[in-house]
Amino acid sequence: MNQTILKVENLSKQYRLGKIGTGTLSHDLNRWWHAIRGKEDPYLKIGEANDRSNKATSDYVWALQDINFEVQKGDVLGIIGKNGAGKSTLLKILSRVTSPSTGSVKTRGRIASLLEVGTGFHPEMTGRENIFLNGAILGMTKREIATKIDEIISFSGCERYIDTPVKRYSSGMTVRLAFAVAAHLEPEILVIDEVLAVGDAEFQKKAIGKMQDISKGEGRTVLFVSHNMAAVKSLCKTGIVLENGRLTFQGTSEECVGYYLNDSGTHTSNFKKYDENYAKELFTLNSIGVKNVTKSFNDTLVENLGIELIISIDFKIIPDNYHITYHLYNELGEALFSFYDSKGDTKLKMGTNQLTCTIPADFFQSGNYSLALFIIKDKRTAVFVERDIFGFTVVDGGRELGVYMGREPGFIRPQFKWSVQ
Structure with missing residues (x-):
């Protein structure tokens, strides 16, 4: 039985550089003229790779280009890459915040997204009111939210301030509440972008435990973006690595982390x-x-x-x-x-x-x-x-025959002074 819940095929996203609305009327008219004749957008044939470190020579840039991957039901996929690699653009397309320039995304079931801290929160409304507002934005019914509100508040750890306007919350409290709502939505696919970078250690541990319960216990799928490689390795089974808008590596989470930390395989020597x-x-x-x-x-x-x-x-x-x-x-x-x-x-x-x-x-x-x-x-x-x-x-420089050949725990081998009498 096919368990594929998400399939991305030939996905690309192009953006125009510079100020929005400056000098684009001729381009818009040109696009319209090609569209009514059933022809391809002429500006999809131009553009540069999404390398933020290089000066642009074109008005167009490919934030994503020719991305292909599949995610199985119940899998936790880690999405790794440097800043500007295209991770957030990919998640916004998957969450239908923006549309791709070319390619397609096929999904089965409801997608809940937690893309930025406090997305959908109104600062003048209380935490309790924002739970209902944010839940509605994410697709929950009022009855569904009401039956889970005590559980959501308890998980967030913000009970004392739940009837205080959100504008008085710290960023950590805001992300706690936002994650609590998204985690209790019960979607088939949960999309999470770097939210654990804001929470404290206690919340990070709780959030990772909740995501593990979602994927293992409830069989739902999680797409997880983070620069915390420890969290990626502990939470994710598989992963992809993005670089300058392209998918450069797919494999297990350990393989992806190793590839990424080894400078994305861009140099063969030390x-x-x-x-x-x-x-x-x-x-x-x-x-x-x-x-x-x-x-x-x-x-x-x-x-x-x-x-x-x-x-x-x-x-x-x-x-x-x-x-x-x-x-x-x-x-x-x-x-x-x-x-x-x-x-x-x-x-x-x-x-x-x-x-x-x-x-x-x-x-x-x-x-x-x-x-x-x-x-x-x-x-x-x-x-x-x-x-x-x-x-x-x-790498291991070689040990005597018969000596333990496994990897010792830790990363440093301290050289202490020893004596015996």
């Missing part, structure tokens, strides 16, 4: 060169690479040799009051630690700097890691921040 988009007023970022001591960037990175993290950067000023900081993340997207030259052993100079940080052997467990780069001025102001700027994989 060295990455940066283009003119990283040429700033004060500096130019040239490259970042990691390699084992005495090895090259093309060699596999192993855990039982020292690791060198090397950045090449040109400063256009005398950078006496600047320093470089890294944040290291594991394959779940969880921050492990930050590090920089706290002792001041290195001094950045005007012109080309090749800054090397040496990490001792057997410091990392095998696994996937990603870096965020910060350039800090006066030890307090970040003048440059780029998350997921570089990803690398550390």
